[in-house]
Amino acid sequence: xxxxxxxxxxxxxxxxxxxxxxxxxxxxxxxxxxxxxxxxxxxxxxxxxxxxxxxxxxxxxxxxxxxxxxxxxxxxxxxxxxxxxxxxxxxxxxxxxxxxxxxxxxxxxxxxxxxxxxxxxxxxxxxxxxxxxxxxxxxxxxxxxxxxxxxxxxxxxxxxxxxxxxxxxxxxxxxxxxxxxxxxxxxxxxxxxxxxxxxxxxxxxxxxxxxxxxxxxxxxxxxxxxxxxxx
Amino acid sequence: xxxxxxxxxxxxxxxxxxxxxxxxxxxxxxxxxxxxxxxxxxxxxxxxxxxxxxxxxxxxxxxxxxxxxxxxxxxxxxxxxxxxxxxxxxxxxxxxxxxxxxxxxxxxxxxxxxxxxxxxxxxxxxxxxxxxxxxxxxxxxxxxxxxxxxxxxxxxxxxxxxxxxxxxxxxxxxxxxxxxxxxxxxxxxxxxxxxxxxxxxxxxxxxxxxxxxxxxxxxxxxxxxxxxxxxxxxxxxxxxxxxxxxxxxxxxxx
Numbered sequence: 001x002x003x004x005x006x007x008x009x010x011x012x013x014x015x016x017x018x019x020x021x022x023x024x025x026x027x028x029x030x031x032x033x034x035x036x037x038x039x040x041x042x043x044x045x046x047x048x049x050x051x052x053x054x055x056x057x058x059x060x061x062x063x064x065x066x067x068x069x070x071x072x073x074x075x076x077x078x079x080x081x082x083x084x085x086x087x088x089x090x091x092x093x094x095x096x097x098x099x100x101x102x103x104x105x106x107x108x109x110x111x112x113x114x115x116x117x118x119x120x121x122x123x124x125x126x127x128x129x130x131x132x133x134x135x136x137x138x139x140x141x142x143x144x145x146x147x148x149x150x151x152x153x154x155x156x157x158x159x160x161x162x163x164x165x166x167x168x169x170x171x172x173x174x175x176x177x178x179x180x181x182x183x184x185x186x187x188x189x190x191x192x193x194x195x196x197x198x199x200x201x202x203x204x205x206x207x208x209x210x211x212x213x214x215x216x217x218x219x220x221x222x223x224x225x226x227x228x229x230x231x
Numbered sequence: 232x233x234x235x236x237x238x239x240x241x242x243x244x245x246x247x248x249x250x251x252x253x254x255x256x257x258x259x260x261x262x263x264x265x266x267x268x269x270x271x272x273x274x275x276x277x278x279x280x281x282x283x284x285x286x287x288x289x290x291x292x293x294x295x296x297x298x299x300x301x302x303x304x305x306x307x308x309x310x311x312x313x314x315x316x317x318x319x320x321x322x323x324x325x326x327x328x329x330x331x332x333x334x335x336x337x338x339x340x341x342x343x344x345x346x347x348x349x350x351x352x353x354x355x356x357x358x359x360x361x362x363x364x365x366x367x368x369x370x371x372x373x374x375x376x377x378x379x380x381x382x383x384x385x386x387x388x389x390x391x392x393x394x395x396x397x398x399x400x401x402x403x404x405x406x407x408x409x410x411x412x413x414x415x416x417x418x419x420x421x422x423x424x425x426x427x428x429x430x431x432x433x434x435x436x437x438x439x440x441x442x443x444x445x446x447x448x449x450x451x452x453x454x455x456x457x458x459x460x461x462x463x464x465x466x467x468x469x470x471x472x473x474x475x476x477x478x479x480x481x482x483x484x485x
Contacts, residue, residue: 157399161392165382174378175396178371179403182410189414210406221399224316228391 013098014106021110024083031079032114039072039119043126054131061130062191063184065140066147068126069119070180073148074173076115077155080107081163081226090163094230100223108156108219116148132195139194143187146207153218154179160225182210243320245462246471252455252462259452263445270441278434287351288435294344296443297337298362300450301369304334308376309401312394322462324390327397328380329457333450335373342366361415365408372400386465 025032046064047057084090093103123144127137158176162168190203241247274292308330314323345363346356357363376396383389466472 157395161379161396164388167382171378171382174371174375178368178375178407179399181368182403182406185410185414206410213406217402221395225392225395228388228395231388 010098010102013096014102017093017103017106018110021107022113025110025114031076032118035072035076035115036118036122038075039068039122040126042068042071043129047130057131058133058195061127061132062136062140062188062195065123065126065130066143066184066188066191069123069144069148070151070177070184072119073115073151073155074176076111077152077159077176078169078172080111080156080159082159085163085230090226091230094226100226101219104156104160104222104226105215105219108152108222111156112149112152116144116152119148120144132191135197136191136195139191139200142200142204143190143207146204146211147183147187150183150207150210150214151180153214153222156222157218157225160222160229162229163226164229183207186210242322243318245321245466245469248322249459249462249471249475252459256452256455256459259448259455263448263452266441266448267445270438270445273438274442278438287348290344290348292438292442294341294348295439296446297341297344298366299443300446301334301338301341301366301373303447304330304337304450305369305372305397305401305404308334308393309397312397315390315394316398321465322458324387324394325458325461325465326454327393328390329454329461330450331373331377331380331393333453335370335377337446337450338366338370338373342370359415361408361412364415365411368407368411369404372404376400 043065046060050056050060081090084093094100096103120141123140124137127140132140155172155176158172158179159168161175162172165171186203186206190200190207193203194200242251270292274289278289280286280288308327311323311327311330314320315327342363345366349358349363350356376393379396380389380393383392463472463475
């Protein structure tokens with residue numbers, strides 16, 4: 001505390017926080033697994049509800065898989081700050097001399113690594129369930145790769161706003177889901193268009209732009225929200 | 232500039248706000264009636280029916296101003312949110328919180344009138360048109376804001392949390408709007424052509440403008456009146472509020 005904060009200090013704090021969050025997540029594997037299981041089950045429900053016709057499944061697959069991904073990432077959001085808020089670790093993070101937005105970014109990256117990354121690894125399997133062509137599955141993986149970080153980043157704002165509330169879960173979905181719409185639109189359309197054989201560069205560029213925007217602005221908003229929620 | 236700053240700062244004082252809003256609200260009400268009544272006359276009787284859409288086109292005189300208001304009010308909330316966060320001005324967060332239900336009502340009104348108009352024109356109450364869809368999402372944003380601010384007990388925390396949410400929403404609104412537009416042109420090319428605004432005839436433009444001014448004055452009137460009540464409620468333990476209560480009790484015949 002008595003030395004002025006400088007660059008390597010900040011980097012170390014960032015990595016420490018990242019490692020800590022990952023370690024905590026891996027100590028409770030059920031919390032990583034449950035949203036994934038939810039993702040798989042939701043996608044499985046659609047063929048059961050609609051019928052196993054391959055053409056129908058292929059048409060609805062991009063939307064269904066992406067909506068399930070949105071819901072699954074939302075389920076895991078609540079844990080991003082909740083435990084830290086409950087045990088007081090969040091206050092310690094707020095008190096640190098480092099810029100809060102950078103530390104928040106470390107937490108968001110950790111969240112994405114335990115919630116978004118496994119989702120991406122699972123998605124080809126679900127794509128095959130839903131009868132997607134191989135080009136579509138490649139597009140699905142690419143869009144998830146660009147899109148899920150945006151979900152984690154936007155979601156972190158909503159989570160930070162609701163962390164002080166006891167029943168934040170449903171409220172969180174009300175706040176966050178409308179903001180997810182652009183990601184859903186571009187990603188689902190990319191997967192759909194790829195199935196027909198058209199290029200998807202435009203959609204991927206849009207998703208990339210959304211990611212760049214979210215990466216620069218969302219941590220600031222999350223940091224401001226955390227200060228409000230904890231004060 | 233200094234006079235402007237001083238004027239701006241004075242609005243931060245609850246008592247000043249209470250006095251000024253009490254003075255302005257009746258004027259806003261008067262202006263509302265002055266524009267609303269002729270506006271209603273011209274839109275229902277004084278303007279010709281549309282050559283293609285017939286009398287159904289008259290719903291536009293409610294629908295279009297309501298849709299404008301919905302966006303305008305979200306903008307006001309975001310601006311008030313920025314003022315709340317930057318200058319911690321109490322009045323700004325009161326204005327934002329009081330505006331949210333009004334904005335949600337205008338959005339709802341725009342959606343309902345839009346779908347009532349859509350039934351005879353498009354043959355369906357609801358079409359996944361880009362404008363309708365983004366208006367619906369705007370309604371969700373309003374409702375999310377209301378849900379957040381009402382579930383936080385502490386009023387100041389609620390105001391600041393709402394301010395962040397409104398600002399995040401305002402950054403997202405154009406993105407949502409254009410992505411929805413892109414999405415709808417992709418899924419259903421050129422189903423509908425909403426009439427161009429530049430092509431509107433003067434006889435229809437007059438009622439439209441009158442109604443949109445009327446809605447603006449209505450909003451100003453309602454927001455001032457309800458903000459006034461909210462100010463008094465929040466400051467009920469302050470001396471000036473007690474003075475106001477005493478003065479009003481003195482006016483009443485006991």
